[in-house]
Amino acid sequence: MTDIKSNLQKILDAGHFSVTSEIGPPMSANADFVRHLAKDIVVMVDAANVTDCQAAVVRMSSVAASLLALQEGVEPILQMTCRDRNRIAIQSDLLGASALGIKNLLILSGDHQSVGNHPQSKNVFDVDSIQLLKAMNDHMEHGVFISGSKSKMPAQFFLGATTNPFADPEEIQLIRLEKKINAGAKFVQTQAIYNIDRFNEWMEKVRKRGLHERAYMLAGIVVNKSQKSIEITATVPGMDIPDILIERMRNAEDKQAEGLAIALELISEIRKVEGISGLHIMAIGWDEIVPVILDKAGFLPRPVI
């Protein structure tokens, strides 16, 4: 029997601090684009998110791009949103993904289509992200589809969810995080963290509920290449960037060096936070910086299990 545990799960189960990054599929059928991104991070990260039409923009499918990453030796974390597919399509795609050897699944709501490049499209949201987490957990544990009918060989994934420590209202976001873990999430990636004080307060509440002991909490970091990049990031809904960081980028002569310095400082603070099991790096439009950060932060070489 093939090993059903993903590399990411093995790393985390062994008590190592995990490191993941992202592969954003192109707005084209260019397989080399994905292969190239994968080659840059192979053996540098434990796994990489492969995004599902992020920002509601049509891109190469996350399942296809995940397979391309896998072929280059990068373990994919398949992202699946609830925006574009009904339960028939989602379950079908996930059976296919599992059959292709994709072992990590990150379930998200997905940005609303009105923020993307096809705002005229239909709004699906047949299931929400928590319902889908539970449905996939039931599928894996009991071999059932949402309808209750049985599958002889169910899909198997290391199930993940997302959380935003900075979204309103905080109390219900915590309730939602707990619901995601109750539904079956084994790892949780956070929204990008810039405000360490607020993140610490949030994690204290997470620890109080014991959630960090029931799922691996992986802290998100965005690395900004330019002043424009950090300013755009600041406009993303549910993002909290302290003015002082934006100010630092504004005043810096070498924006790239400053962006890198800020990221490294945040990483070093995040590593001190109790209950954080790993780091998730999002280098939007600056993919080549990921190995540099990992090297400078002392994450290399990655453990081999």
Added chain:
Amino acid sequence: MIVAEQKDFNDILRSVEAFQRVAVAGCGVCVTVCMSGGEKEAVGIANLLRLAAKESGRDAVYSVATPFRQCDMEFLDEHEAELEDADCILSMACGAGVQFMTEKFPDKVVVPGLNTMFIGVNRELGYWTEMCQGCGNCVLEKTGGICPVARCSKSHFNGPCGGSGDGKCEIDKEIECGWQLIYERMKRINQLDKLTELEDVRDWSTSRDGGPRTLRREDVQL
């Protein structure tokens, strides 16, 4: 009520200008209340059509008839004589009224004068908002009387997505986050604990997703 808005006048004009005798049919209920297709609006549209015909030198007759409800055959029957003469009926009712008018006069061309929008409420003069999608399986008792299907842009059942900010929805700063409202309401009525329960996958077959719906009640049938 059903909230509707008038179509662009030029679109209305294009759909009726080929006809010589046009009846503009208002509707006396929802669209009267939301001031888009009542008697007053029907008279207004008929006047504009007359002006447009005069300007382009066309010889056309525009009459007005306003059944109490276009969604009930008995009220359409009451106006049969007035509408019979027309070769085109411009229905200023919701989509249901337009279609019932079509059934009443199967040999005539019936065109819509409104865009039917939603089941909603009148918040202030000239401002209506959507409250219900007619999903056929009401959950308002679980969500503090605020609908997650109609008022959350993603129809989430287990709380807000991560995209809301300052209580507003990620799609538009003018739109309130439905789940922010549900949260505040549940807190106010001491039912926040209800939101910790996982709301399972929903059966959408009671909504339009199950196909066109019907309701038959034997208790009220003759």
